[in-house]
Structure formats: C-alpha cells, structure tokens
Amino acid sequence: MTILLIAAAFIAIAILVALVAMRAGPRKGPEPSGGNAGFAIFMVLIVVFGLGAPAYALVNNADTSPTEGKDGVELTTAQSEGRDMFIHNCATCHTLSDAGSTGMVGPNLDELRPPKALVVDAIAKGRARGMGQMPAGLVGGQDAENIGDYVSAVAGR
Ligand code: HEC
Structure with a gap:
C-alpha cells in the first residue's frame, strides 16, 4: 500500500x-x-x-509470500486471514508458536493441537472449565472458520 x-x-x-x-x-x-x-x-x-x-x-x-506462516507452513488465503484474526483475538490468552503468541490464560494450542471443529466450537460457545474464562463469540461466521482452519494447520508445528 x-x-x-x-x-x-x-x-x-x-x-x-x-x-x-x-x-x-x-x-x-x-x-x-x-x-x-x-x-x-x-x-x-x-x-x-x-x-x-x-x-x-x-x-x-x-x-517471500505472506501466505507462508512463521514456521514455514504453507497457508491458504483463508488460513492466513485466520492467522491475522488469531493474533488480534486469541493471542493474549493462547500460546501458538506460528502466530508468535505466548498467552498463558488458556491452554497452549501447540500442545493441545485442536482439530478445526474443536476450535470453531470453542469460539462459538466459549469455555469455562476451571483454568479461567474464554468468552463466547469472540469472532463469528467465516472468521471463526478461518481461525479454525489456521490453528488446526499450524498447531504443534
Ligand atoms: C480471555 C482469554 C481467552 C481468549 C481471548 C481466548 N481464549 Fe481460548 N481458552 C481460554 C481458556 C481459559 C480456555 C480453557 C478453558 C477451560 O478448559 O477451562 C480456552 C480454551 C480454548 C480451546 C480448547 C477448547 C477445549 O474444549 O479444549 C481452544 C481450541 C481455544 N480456546 C481457542 C481459542 C481461539 C481460537 C481464540 C480466539 C478466537 C481464543 N481461544 C480466545 C481463554 C481464552
């Protein structure tokens, strides 16, 4: 630009x-x-x-393609949008090395390696099972899908 x-x-x-x-x-x-x-x-x-x-x-x-994640995983356009959304909405609470985040409030997603469905479900419903509180509906619709795509592609790499 x-x-x-x-x-x-x-x-x-x-x-x-x-x-x-x-x-x-x-x-x-x-x-x-x-x-x-x-x-x-x-x-x-x-x-x-x-x-x-x-x-x-x-x-x-x-x-030096912007669609390549930090750890060299090839990202689709949707996944790379998911990456941006993750950095803005999730990084404060979750560790995910590809997004360069070190949040400690929620589980380390590199260790959890959640499948896409679990990520989308966690975003939609939120989570509150003791360790803390994850608000429901941080992002909606396509953004949640993109984040799910992204996290499941890079977690644990
Ligand atoms: C305010 C802090 C906070 C934010 C922001 C947050 N989370 Fe969480 N998240 C948590 C906590 C705390 C848990 C663990 C809840 C528990 O199990 O008690 C969690 C759990 C999860 C889980 C595991 C769900 C499960 O059932 O094991 C996933 C996946 C997840 N978050 C993804 C995300 C994504 C994606 C975003 C961004 C849209 C996000 N989180 C934003 C705090 C947060």
Missing part, C-alpha cells in the same frame, strides 16, 4: 515536472538541442525509479 502511494507520488511529480517544462519551454525561446535529450533521460530515470523500484519491491514481497 505504502509502495503504491510512493509510486503515485513519483508519477505525480513526473507529470508536474513535464507540465512545467512544457509551459516554460516556448517562453525561453530556442533551447540548446541537448536540453530535450537531457530532459528525456531525466523522465526515463523518474519512470524507472518511480515505477521500477516499487514494482521490484512488490514482486520481491510476493516471493
């Missing part, structure tokens, strides 16, 4: 410079023949760095 903004800013600057140059051109009278070539090179440089560098960064980011 930031990269796109930077690229947009570069392009805006390039267009602005081009407009100013075009306006100023005729008033200055005849230019030395090298002037336009220099300007063209300048424009090419701006395009190369303004578009090339961000494009390169985007491609590079795609390589």
